Amino acid sequence: MIIESFVNYLMIGLLCGYLLIYGLRPSMPYPEFILEPFEHNWLFMIILIVNYYFFTVNMKLGYLMLLAVIALIFDYLIFTKKGNKKFRGSLHVRVG
Numbered sequence: 001m002i003i004e005s006f007v008n009y010l011m012i013g014l015l016c017g018y019l020l021i022y023g024l025r026p027s028m029p030y031p032e033f034i035l036e037p038f039e040h041n042w043l044f045m046i047i048l049i050v051n052y053y054f055f056t057v058n059m060k061l062g063y064l065m066l067l068a069v070i071a072l073i074f075d076y077l078i079f080t081k082k083g084n085k086k087f088r089g090s091l092h093v094r095v096g
Helices: 002-023 033-036 042-057 058-081 082-085
Strands: none
Touching: 002 058, 042 058
């Protein structure tokens, strides 16, 4: 019981640290190993399955992981050349 609680709060602390350092600061570039799941779609699916498991075990941990995944998706779409090619022609702005 005590070890389970300690591991739970340790994982919450690590995810909060990750979100503060990398996830919620778009000016900070990601290391290559964090962007690796987007090169292989099956790895991204494993991350989503692990996120579902976190939701079933602990809601706080699941929400932090979901926030980290969403931040990673948006940063990938904004800062990589591959993501910019997909959305370059989709924005049409009319002036006047």
